[in-house]
Structure formats: C-alpha cells, structure tokens
Amino acid sequence: MEKEGMYEVLNPRGMPPKVKRTPLNPRPGDLSGKVVYCISQHIGGADTFQRKVVEQLAKYAPGVKAIYRDKKTQWMDPDPELWDEVRAKANAVIYAAAA
Numbered sequence: 001m002e003k004e005g006m007y008e009v010l011n012p013r014g015m016p017p018k019v020k021r022t023p024l025n026p027r028p029g030d031l032s033g034k035v036v037y038c039i040s041q042h043i044g045g046a047d048t049f050q051r052k053v054v055e056q057l058a059k060y061a062p063g064v065k066a067i068y069r070d071k072k073t074q075w076m077d078p079d080p081e082l083w084d085e086v087r088a089k090a091n092a093v094i095y096a097a098a099a
Contacts, residue, residue, distance in 0.1 A: 027092075032063035034091035039069050039082070041097035050096050 028034055038054050040047040050068055057066040067090075073079045075097055086093060 031057075031061055031092065034063075035065045035067065035089055036092045036094060037067050037069055037086050037090040038094045039071055039086075039096070041071050041075050041095070043075070043097050046096035050094070053094055053096075 036057060038050040038057075040050040047070065054066040054068045057064050069082060069085075071079050071082055
C-alpha cells in the first residue's frame with residue numbers, strides 16, 4: 001500500500017505586505033489663494049475632464065487659480081519642463097490620464 005501524499009493549500013489572494021504611504025508633499029489645508037495645476041495626459045478624454053475641472057474651480061472656488069496644462073510626452077516618459085514649472089509655481093496638482 002502506497003503512502004498518500006500531503007497537500008498544502010495556499011491562499012490565492014496572497015498576503016501582501018503592509019505599505020506605509022507617505023505623501024510626496026504636505027497637503028494644503030484649503031485651496032484659497034493657491035495655484036492648482038490641472039494636467040492632462042490626453043488619453044481617453046482626460047483633457048476634456050481637466051478643462052471642466054478648471055472651469056468648475058473658477059466657478060465654485062473663486063480664490064483658486066487653476067491652470068490647465070498638457071503633458072506633451074507619453075505617460076511613462078518624463079516631461080522635465082512641465083514638472084519644473086509645477087515645482088516652481090503650483091501648490092497642488094490634479095493629474096488625469098483616463099483609459
């Protein structure tokens with residue numbers, strides 16, 4: 001008589017490690033008097049969405065200066081000029097790349 005095999009069943013969802021999330025920059029308490037860059041990747045209507053965000057910020061948050069910009073490179077490629085401008089002038093960024 002042969003010995004029966006022993007099987008171990010693993011959780012197919014896995015056990016992902018806990019990730020400590022740290023914001024890249026401190027978040028502003030409010031946007032009054034702040035500059036918000038609305039950046040579009042131009043994929044799947046992201047530009048239309050971001051233009052609408054700029055329009056709505058002007059309407060509902062008059063103390064906010066919203067600036068629309070296109071990211072001229074592919075999503076995976078850097079756009080140094082754009083990010084230099086954002087670092088120099090923006091208090092917040094809304095980035096859109098729709099699919």
